[in-house]
Amino acid sequence: MTTPHLERVRAALDSVINSRTGQGLLAANMIDQLTVDGATGESSFTFRLGRDDPATLVRQARQAVIAAGLPQPKITVTDPAGPAKTTHDAPQSAQAGVPAPTPMEVPGIGKVIAVSSGKGGVGKSTVTVNLAVALADSGYRVGIIDADFYGPDMPRMFGLFEKPLTRNGRILPLEAHGVKLMSIGFMIDRDAPAIWRGPIITKILKQFLHDVEWGELDFLLCDMPPGTGDAQLSLVQQVLVSGAVIVTTPQEVSVGDALRGAKMFERVNVPVLGVIENMSGFIDPATGMRHDLFGTGGGARLADELGVPLLGQIPLQAGLVDAADRGEPIVVAAPTSAAAVILREIAGLVRQRVVTSGISLPILE
Numbered sequence: 027m028t029t030p031h032l033e034r035v036r037a038a039l040d041s042v043i044n045s046r047t048g049q050g051l052l053a054a055n056m057i058d059q060l061t062v063d064g065a066t067g068e069s070s071f072t073f074r075l076g077r078d079d080p081a082t083l084v085r086q087a088r089q090a091v092i093a094a095g096l097p098q099p100k101i102t103v104t105d106p107a108g109p110a111k112t113t114h115d116a117p118q119s120a121q122a123g124v125p126a127p128t129p130m131e132v133p134g135i136g137k138v139i140a141v142s143s144g145k146g147g148v149g150k151s152t153v154t155v156n157l158a159v160a161l162a163d164s165g166y167r168v169g170i171i172d173a174d175f176y177g178p179d180m181p182r183m184f185g186l187f188e189k190p191l192t193r194n195g196r197i198l199p200l201e202a203h204g205v206k207l208m209s210i211g212f213m214i215d216r217d218a219p220a221i222w223r224g225p226i227i228t229k230i231l232k233q234f235l236h237d238v239e240w241g242e243l244d245f246l247l248c249d250m251p252p253g254t255g256d257a258q259l260s261l262v263q264q265v266l267v268s269g270a271v272i273v274t275t276p277q278e279v280s281v282g283d284a285l286r287g288a289k290m291f292e293r294v295n296v297p298v299l300g301v302i303e304n305m306s307g308f309i310d311p312a313t314g315m316r317h318d319l320f321g322t323g324g325g326a327r328l329a330d331e332l333g334v335p336l337l338g339q340i341p342l343q344a345g346l347v348d349a350a351d352r353g354e355p356i357v358v359a360a361p362t363s364a365a366a367v368i369l370r371e372i373a374g375l376v377r378q379r380v381v382t383s384g385i386s387l388p389i390l391e
């Protein structure tokens with residue numbers, strides 16, 4: 027039976043026109059599995075967003091449903107063509123036609139969370155380190171894979187520079203602040219130009235996942251290189267990734283790079299747990315007033331576009347850079363600072379999101 031709510035949702039969706047085809051979303055066959063609760067008007071559907079379709083359509087669809095006076099719809103975005111294989115921006119390993127292995131859980135290493143960003147310098151590594159230490163402080167067993175082949179900063183951020191030892195053919199991770207660490211930086215000269223080809227990246231990641239003596243972990247955080255490339259693809263193919271968090275800055279006018287990165291995870295069924303906005307204004311320690319030095323709204327825009335929560339806004343923190351250079355994450359160096367407080371909050375949310383996305387995890391309260 028057609029309900030008025032269903033009709034309203036359908037009308038709202040068909041009022042959004044895909045400029046590529048000139049058709050409304052339903053007519054263009056972009057909406058699948060539409061369900062609408064006749065009583066509450068709550069709706070959910072799958073959005074078939076092709077690679078050439080404007081990504082803003084998803085937001086427009088959400089807004090159209092809300093504008094029709096209905097609750098925010100639950101939207102799952104899929105790519106009708108399936109995972110990226112031969113698009114022009116697909117990583118080398120994909121272009122080579124290498125069959126994708128089925129991702130599996132690696133026994134003992136817990137929930138794998140990828141920390142990604144559209145571009146470098148937004149604070150991806152800073153966020154990874156601090157989330158890891160915050161989770162370890164709450165009693166979880168945590169490891170980090172520094173998979174940023176182009177800028178492996180983790181050894182410096184942890185103040186760890188020695189070469190990891192091996193025992194019985196297995197690599198022993200280094201440890202600081204209660205977090206185990208394996209970094210590509212341990213294996214290469216920091217200043218050596220790192221031109222890594224897809225197959226090598228795959229091999230190293232495999233080694234980090236399978237040949238490192240992690241012991242038992244609850245969480246393994248992966249600091250990814252910026253953008254969408256071989257490392258991201260390799261990771262999601264080799265191990266079941268529980269979720270990705272995307273780090274961005276407030277001044278991102280165009281959220282394009284970060285959005286493409288996030289879409290890549292969605293295409294391979296890795297849920298995007300949320301967006302973290304870093305360098306989000308400066309809180310004057312004297313007055314407690316917030317100053318938005320670099321504009322506002324980048325994180326919210328990206329989160330909105332993706333239909334995922336904005337997990338938090340981390341302010342620019344005086345002293346963070348110096349502490350990081352001494353190998354001290356800000357949650358350790360200045361635990362009561364605004365940045366540390368919000369980073370711990372975000373760690374709690376990430377943990378919660380992993381739990382609510384249906385993944386079992388010991389809850390320590």
Ligand SMILES: Nc1ncnc2c1ncn2[C@@H]1O[C@H](COP(=O)(O)OP(=O)(O)O)[C@@H](O)[C@H]1O
Pocket residue numbers: 143145146147148149150151152153177179304305306340341342343344346347350365
């Ligand atoms: N919230 C912040 N406040 C102050 N400095 C920050 C903040 N976040 C990151 N930084 C500094 O900005 C630089 C880039 O951060 P980093 O985490 O290395 O970025 P990415 O890994 O994305 O390239 C580093 O010097 C880092 O210490």
Ligand SMILES: [Mg+2]
Pocket residue numbers: 150151152174177179
């Ligand atoms: Mg980095």
